[in-house]
Amino acid sequence: MKKIMNIDKYKQCLNPEQISGVVHEKDNLAKILATQEKIQSNSCKTIAFSSPIITYNETGIIFPNTINIIQGKKGVHKSRLTEIFCGLMLQRDITQSGHRFLGMKRNAMQKSVVLYVDTERNINDQFPYAIQKIKLLSGYSIEDKPENLDYISLIDIPRSERFDTLNEYIKRFRTRYEIYNLFIVFDVVTDCVENFNDVRESLRLVDMLNETINTYNVTFLCVIHENPSAGNDKGRGHLGTELNNKASQVIQIGFEKDNQGNDTDLIRLKFLHSRNTKRLDPIYVQYSEESKGLVLASSDFINEKLAMKKSKAQIADIQNWLTDNLKDPKSKKELIEMITEAFDCGSRIVEDRLKELDDKGFIERFTVGKSAHYKLIIPF
Structure with missing residues (x-):
């Protein structure tokens, strides 16, 4: 059976830098084992979370x-x-x-x-x-x-x-x-x-x-x-x-x-x-x-x-635009792209406007597969 050299004899064969490395690795291992023991102890009892400061x-x-x-x-x-x-x-x-x-x-x-x-x-x-x-x-x-x-x-x-x-x-x-x-x-x-x-x-x-x-x-x-x-x-x-x-x-x-x-x-x-x-x-x-x-x-x-953020792309303007441009149902993605380009505004503003018009019953949101679509409600 192969003999295992103990750590002290092993260190005698090393230069100072190598010895420092061995000690450092040993210290880190000790830290990991101590942390492991603490985690194990805490995981076996009811956790009392700290109150906020x-x-x-x-x-x-x-x-x-x-x-x-x-x-x-x-x-x-x-x-x-x-x-x-x-x-x-x-x-x-x-x-x-x-x-x-x-x-x-x-x-x-x-x-x-x-x-x-x-x-x-x-x-x-x-x-x-x-x-x-x-x-x-x-x-x-x-x-x-x-x-x-x-x-x-x-x-x-x-x-x-x-x-x-x-x-x-x-x-x-x-x-x-x-x-x-x-x-x-x-x-x-x-x-x-x-x-x-x-x-x-x-x-x-x-x-x-x-x-x-x-x-x-x-x-x-x-x-x-x-x-x-x-x-x-x-x-x-x-x-x-x-x-x-x-x-x-x-x-x-x-x-x-x-x-x-x-x-x-x-x-x-x-x-x-x-x-x-x-x-x-x-x-x-x-x-x-x-x-x-x-x-x-x-x-x-x-x-x-x-x-002030909503003064662009007023609801009435969007409503008029949809009357002219939403003759056939369109996907939400396509519709938002068209409106943001037409009114030079952000997509979030357009989403808010579409939701308002949906709530008012001017348009209707429906899904095709996993994709959201919109259509005009007739009569409007």
Whole structure:
């Protein structure tokens, strides 16, 4: 029978680099086995899911030990929305109206410490002003120094050194506040690495986030710019793609458009991805010059701005066009293509118009096989 050499004798035959590799592999195997044991133990008992940290209309938005994203084009108030989340996490009086927090509420049973990592704003007035707004939102004065609010800027750190510096500070932060729930914000996350299109650098940061939330009581909120091209709502670079795949909640902020594709004053918070709950309906907000921040939009304001999207391809015009052009039934796909070309409008507007006319009994929707078709109702 072949003799098996024990690990110590085997290591004597190796050089230092090989020994390091053997030890590393052994450590990784130990980690896998420990994780396996934990999963097995948890899978054999009733799972008690974590309560959300932040809710909206009784539905969880952000949960503990997760990665979350706020994304949007340049200039859509991503940082102002982030300030609201931070102010909510630090809220001194939980009975305060949720209006200042856009109707969101935090879990009163969990005490959190916020770390705000900024990479864009200057440290003379822009970032300090943002910190002041967070303090005021949460019920402090600007002179107060809340013990549960920490903040740093990476603006003076070379990009090539930012990841290591950030990693080192987070370890220090964790040690200092190890008994609390930690809420860490990156604004913006793509500036925390040298190249957000580099696969290796992106995975390095994402792996650090994943390891942290699975080992410590930490939740991340990552702010990221969307690709600048119209119609592309993905976070920038390979880092944006990887973060999106790992995120438990992705919130998109952006201006609603009018029928010409121009920005209106109405801002929509859209929940693109919710891992823990059903996807929420959008929250509509607007910028308030008085408060220098975001506030909930009134129903009249919402209806007024949304109506601007529908002013193109009016229902009466579509009705007249169908009278002349829908002599014979047509597939929904073909009909939408014809109307969008005739009225120079988007397919979503056309679908809304067809549904309205179907509800009114002017046209009828029916199926042929798996394909939807429309026909005129005679007489009309």
